[in-house]
Amino acid sequence: xAGVTQTPKFQVLKTGQSMTLQCAQDMNHNSMYWYRxxxxxxxxxxxxxxxEGTTDKGEVPNGYNVSRLNKREFSLRLESAAPSQTSVxxxxxxxxxxxxxYFGPGTRLLVL
Amino acid sequence: DQxxxxxxxxxxxxxxxxxxxxxxxxxxxxxxFLWYKKYPAEGPTFLISISSIKDKNEDGxxxxxxxxxxxxxxxxxxxxxxxxxxxxxxxAEGGSNYKLTFGKGTLLTVNP
Numbered sequence: 668x669a670g671v672t673q674t675p676k677f678q679v680l681k682t683g684q685s686m687t688l689q690c691a692q693d694m695n696h697n698s699m700y701w702y703r704x705x706x707x708x709x710x711x712x713x714x715x716x717x718x719e720g721t722t723d724k725g726e727v728p729n730g731y732n733v734s735r736l737n738k739r740e741f742s743l744r745l746e747s748a749a750p751s752q753t754s755v756x757x758x759x760x761x762x763x764x765x766x767x768x769y770f771g772p773g774t775r776l777l778v779l
Numbered sequence: 780d781q782x783x784x785x786x787x788x789x790x791x792x793x794x795x796x797x798x799x800x801x802x803x804x805x806x807x808x809x810x811x812f813l814w815y816k817k818y819p820a821e822g823p824t825f826l827i828s829i830s831s832i833k834d835k836n837e838d839g840x841x842x843x844x845x846x847x848x849x850x851x852x853x854x855x856x857x858x859x860x861x862x863x864x865x866x867x868x869x870x871a872e873g874g875s876n877y878k879l880t881f882g883k884g885t886l887l888t889v890n891p
Contacts, residue, residue: 671822700878707788709868709883710823725878757822766872767813768879770822 669693671771673758679777680748688743688774690758698761699741700768701725701733703754710757716741748778782806783871785882793890798856800885802869805850809873809880814843814854817866817884826867827854859889 674689692699701713702725712725714733722733730752732744741760745752755775759768784803792798800814810831815823829836829843829852836843842855856863869882 702881707883709785710870710881712878715878759822766811767825767828769825770815772822773820 671758671760671769673756673771673774675774676772677775677777679779680745681779682749683747685744685746685748686776687745688756688758688776689740690742690771691740692758692760692769693739694760694762694769695738696760696769697738697763698768699735700759700761701731701741701743702757702759703727704757704773705754713743713756745776748776750778752776753778780805781883782809783869783880783882785867785869785885787885788883789886789888791888791890792859794861795858798854798859798863798887798889800854800856800867800869800887802852802854802882803850804852804871806871806873806880807850809871811872812843812845812852813870813872813879814841815868815870815881816863817868823868856887859887861889861891863887864889 671692697718700715702710716722716735719738734742757773758771761768813828814826816826817823827841845852866884868884870879
Protein backbone atom coordinates (compact mmCIF):
# COMPACT_ATOMS: atom_id res chain seq x y z
CA UNK A 668 0.00 0.00 0.00
CA ALA A 669 1.43 3.35 -1.04
CA GLY A 670 -1.22 5.27 0.92
CA VAL A 671 -1.64 8.80 -0.45
CA THR A 672 0.66 9.83 -3.27
CA GLN A 673 1.13 13.29 -4.74
CA THR A 674 2.81 14.54 -7.89
CA PRO A 675 4.86 16.54 -8.50
CA LYS A 676 6.98 16.89 -5.37
CA PHE A 677 8.19 20.35 -6.34
CA GLN A 678 7.17 22.85 -9.01
CA VAL A 679 8.16 26.37 -10.02
CA LEU A 680 5.64 28.42 -11.98
CA LYS A 681 5.58 31.89 -13.40
CA THR A 682 2.68 34.20 -12.56
CA GLY A 683 -0.26 33.42 -14.83
CA GLN A 684 0.77 29.88 -15.68
CA SER A 685 -1.56 27.00 -14.94
CA MET A 686 -0.92 23.57 -13.50
CA THR A 687 -2.64 20.59 -11.96
CA LEU A 688 -1.55 18.89 -8.77
CA GLN A 689 -2.31 15.19 -8.75
CA CYS A 690 -3.34 13.07 -5.78
CA ALA A 691 -4.20 9.38 -5.56
CA GLN A 692 -4.99 7.02 -2.70
CA ASP A 693 -5.10 3.24 -2.65
CA MET A 694 -6.93 2.77 0.65
CA ASN A 695 -10.44 2.71 -0.87
CA HIS A 696 -11.33 5.86 1.05
CA ASN A 697 -14.47 7.78 0.18
CA SER A 698 -13.39 11.27 1.22
CA MET A 699 -10.46 13.30 -0.08
CA TYR A 700 -9.11 16.75 0.77
CA TRP A 701 -6.71 19.43 -0.40
CA TYR A 702 -4.91 21.67 2.11
CA ARG A 703 -2.29 24.35 1.91
CA UNK A 704 0.27 25.02 4.61
CA UNK A 705 1.85 28.42 4.99
CA UNK A 706 4.29 29.54 7.69
CA UNK A 707 2.44 30.42 10.88
CA UNK A 708 -0.93 29.53 9.37
CA UNK A 709 -1.28 25.82 10.00
CA UNK A 710 -3.23 23.70 7.55
CA UNK A 711 -6.09 25.38 5.71
CA UNK A 712 -8.65 23.42 3.72
CA UNK A 713 -8.97 24.43 0.08
CA UNK A 714 -11.53 21.93 -1.25
CA UNK A 715 -12.81 18.55 -0.25
CA UNK A 716 -14.76 15.68 -1.74
CA UNK A 717 -16.95 13.82 0.71
CA UNK A 718 -17.56 11.05 -1.80
CA GLU A 719 -16.99 10.27 -5.45
CA GLY A 720 -18.90 12.72 -7.60
CA THR A 721 -19.12 15.51 -5.01
CA THR A 722 -16.84 18.44 -4.24
CA ASP A 723 -17.21 21.36 -1.84
CA LYS A 724 -15.33 24.51 -0.99
CA GLY A 725 -13.23 24.72 2.12
CA GLU A 726 -11.78 27.73 3.90
CA VAL A 727 -9.59 29.14 1.08
CA PRO A 728 -11.00 28.04 -2.34
CA ASN A 729 -10.38 31.18 -4.38
CA GLY A 730 -8.02 30.65 -7.32
CA TYR A 731 -8.42 26.86 -7.30
CA ASN A 732 -10.57 24.22 -8.92
CA VAL A 733 -10.79 20.52 -8.19
CA SER A 734 -11.85 17.35 -9.93
CA ARG A 735 -12.75 14.07 -8.27
CA LEU A 736 -11.81 11.94 -11.26
CA ASN A 737 -12.79 8.64 -9.62
CA LYS A 738 -12.72 7.17 -6.15
CA ARG A 739 -8.90 7.05 -6.12
CA GLU A 740 -7.96 10.40 -7.62
CA PHE A 741 -8.55 14.02 -6.62
CA SER A 742 -6.77 16.77 -8.54
CA LEU A 743 -6.24 20.44 -7.73
CA ARG A 744 -5.92 22.95 -10.55
CA LEU A 745 -4.50 26.44 -10.52
CA GLU A 746 -5.81 28.20 -13.64
CA SER A 747 -3.67 31.33 -13.35
CA ALA A 748 -1.03 31.06 -10.67
CA ALA A 749 -0.26 34.01 -8.40
CA PRO A 750 2.66 34.54 -6.00
CA SER A 751 0.16 34.31 -3.11
CA GLN A 752 -0.32 30.65 -4.05
CA THR A 753 3.28 29.85 -3.18
CA SER A 754 2.78 27.21 -0.52
CA VAL A 755 3.06 23.55 0.37
CA UNK A 756 0.01 21.60 -0.74
CA UNK A 757 -1.13 18.45 0.99
CA UNK A 758 -3.70 15.95 -0.15
CA UNK A 759 -5.44 13.74 2.40
CA UNK A 760 -8.05 11.00 2.48
CA UNK A 761 -10.32 9.42 5.07
CA UNK A 762 -12.62 6.39 5.04
CA UNK A 763 -15.95 8.19 5.25
CA UNK A 764 -15.19 11.75 6.29
CA UNK A 765 -14.92 13.35 9.70
CA UNK A 766 -12.48 10.73 10.86
CA UNK A 767 -8.74 10.31 10.87
CA UNK A 768 -7.29 11.73 7.68
CA TYR A 769 -4.18 10.31 6.07
CA PHE A 770 -1.87 12.74 4.34
CA GLY A 771 0.37 12.59 1.32
CA PRO A 772 3.98 13.85 1.35
CA GLY A 773 3.09 17.25 -0.11
CA THR A 774 3.86 19.35 -3.19
CA ARG A 775 6.02 22.44 -2.77
CA LEU A 776 4.89 25.13 -5.19
CA LEU A 777 6.80 28.33 -5.88
CA VAL A 778 5.11 30.99 -8.01
CA LEU A 779 7.44 33.71 -9.27
CA ASP B 780 -12.02 33.61 13.59
CA GLN B 781 -9.74 30.85 14.76
CA UNK B 782 -11.80 27.96 16.11
CA UNK B 783 -8.82 25.84 17.14
CA UNK B 784 -5.97 27.61 18.88
CA UNK B 785 -2.49 26.46 19.79
CA UNK B 786 -1.15 29.43 21.66
CA UNK B 787 2.42 28.20 22.05
CA UNK B 788 4.31 28.35 18.74
CA UNK B 789 7.20 26.41 20.25
CA UNK B 790 8.18 24.29 23.24
CA UNK B 791 11.59 23.00 24.30
CA UNK B 792 12.06 20.14 26.78
CA UNK B 793 14.85 17.87 27.94
CA UNK B 794 15.00 14.25 26.89
CA UNK B 795 13.24 12.03 29.43
CA UNK B 796 11.00 14.79 30.76
CA UNK B 797 7.31 15.34 30.04
CA UNK B 798 6.16 17.40 27.08
CA UNK B 799 2.73 19.03 27.37
CA UNK B 800 1.18 20.57 24.29
CA UNK B 801 -2.02 22.54 24.66
CA UNK B 802 -4.97 23.29 22.43
CA UNK B 803 -8.13 25.34 22.94
CA UNK B 804 -11.27 25.38 20.84
CA UNK B 805 -14.27 27.65 20.61
CA UNK B 806 -16.84 25.66 18.64
CA UNK B 807 -19.06 23.65 20.98
CA UNK B 808 -20.13 21.46 18.02
CA UNK B 809 -16.69 19.84 17.89
CA UNK B 810 -16.93 16.27 19.16
CA UNK B 811 -13.80 14.56 17.89
CA PHE B 812 -10.24 15.73 18.38
CA LEU B 813 -6.96 14.59 16.87
CA TRP B 814 -3.26 15.26 17.17
CA TYR B 815 -0.98 15.08 14.15
CA LYS B 816 2.80 15.11 14.07
CA LYS B 817 4.75 16.61 11.20
CA TYR B 818 8.42 16.32 10.35
CA PRO B 819 10.01 18.79 7.89
CA ALA B 820 9.38 17.98 4.22
CA GLU B 821 6.85 15.26 5.11
CA GLY B 822 3.08 15.11 5.38
CA PRO B 823 1.36 15.17 8.78
CA THR B 824 0.91 11.77 10.38
CA PHE B 825 -1.89 10.83 12.75
CA LEU B 826 -0.79 10.42 16.35
CA ILE B 827 -3.77 10.02 18.66
CA SER B 828 -7.41 11.02 18.91
CA ILE B 829 -10.19 11.39 21.46
CA SER B 830 -13.95 11.47 21.26
CA SER B 831 -15.95 13.95 23.32
CA ILE B 832 -17.51 11.09 25.29
CA LYS B 833 -14.12 10.45 26.88
CA ASP B 834 -11.79 12.64 28.90
CA LYS B 835 -8.60 10.67 28.38
CA ASN B 836 -7.04 8.43 25.76
CA GLU B 837 -3.67 6.77 26.07
CA ASP B 838 -1.38 5.15 23.52
CA GLY B 839 2.03 4.21 24.77
CA UNK B 840 3.97 7.37 25.63
CA UNK B 841 1.18 9.60 24.33
CA UNK B 842 -1.89 10.63 26.30
CA UNK B 843 -4.54 13.12 25.26
CA UNK B 844 -6.74 14.79 27.86
CA UNK B 845 -10.00 16.54 27.05
CA UNK B 846 -11.72 19.08 29.31
CA UNK B 847 -15.02 19.82 27.61
CA UNK B 848 -16.17 22.46 30.06
CA UNK B 849 -12.99 24.44 29.47
CA UNK B 850 -12.92 23.57 25.74
CA UNK B 851 -9.33 22.52 26.20
CA UNK B 852 -7.26 19.52 25.27
CA UNK B 853 -3.67 18.63 25.88
CA UNK B 854 -1.18 16.08 24.61
CA UNK B 855 1.28 14.61 27.09
CA UNK B 856 4.41 12.83 25.91
CA UNK B 857 6.23 10.85 28.59
CA UNK B 858 9.14 10.34 28.44
CA UNK B 859 10.09 12.73 25.66
CA UNK B 860 12.65 11.53 23.13
CA UNK B 861 14.73 13.48 20.58
CA UNK B 862 12.80 11.73 17.79
CA UNK B 863 9.65 13.44 19.07
CA UNK B 864 11.00 16.77 17.83
CA UNK B 865 8.45 17.89 15.25
CA UNK B 866 5.51 20.23 14.71
CA UNK B 867 2.34 19.03 16.44
CA UNK B 868 -1.06 20.03 15.10
CA UNK B 869 -4.28 19.86 17.03
CA UNK B 870 -7.43 19.27 14.93
CA ALA B 871 -11.14 19.11 15.63
CA GLU B 872 -14.24 17.82 13.86
CA GLY B 873 -17.92 18.27 14.60
CA GLY B 874 -21.25 17.60 13.02
CA SER B 875 -21.38 15.89 9.64
CA ASN B 876 -19.43 18.34 7.56
CA TYR B 877 -16.54 15.93 6.92
CA LYS B 878 -14.00 18.63 7.71
CA LEU B 879 -11.18 18.93 10.20
CA THR B 880 -10.22 22.32 11.57
CA PHE B 881 -6.54 22.60 12.41
CA GLY B 882 -4.61 24.75 14.83
CA LYS B 883 -1.47 26.54 13.70
CA GLY B 884 0.86 24.01 15.28
CA THR B 885 3.47 23.88 18.04
CA LEU B 886 7.12 23.12 17.30
CA LEU B 887 8.41 20.71 19.92
CA THR B 888 12.16 20.41 20.38
CA VAL B 889 13.46 17.64 22.63
CA ASN B 890 17.05 18.25 23.62
CA PRO B 891 19.36 15.28 24.30
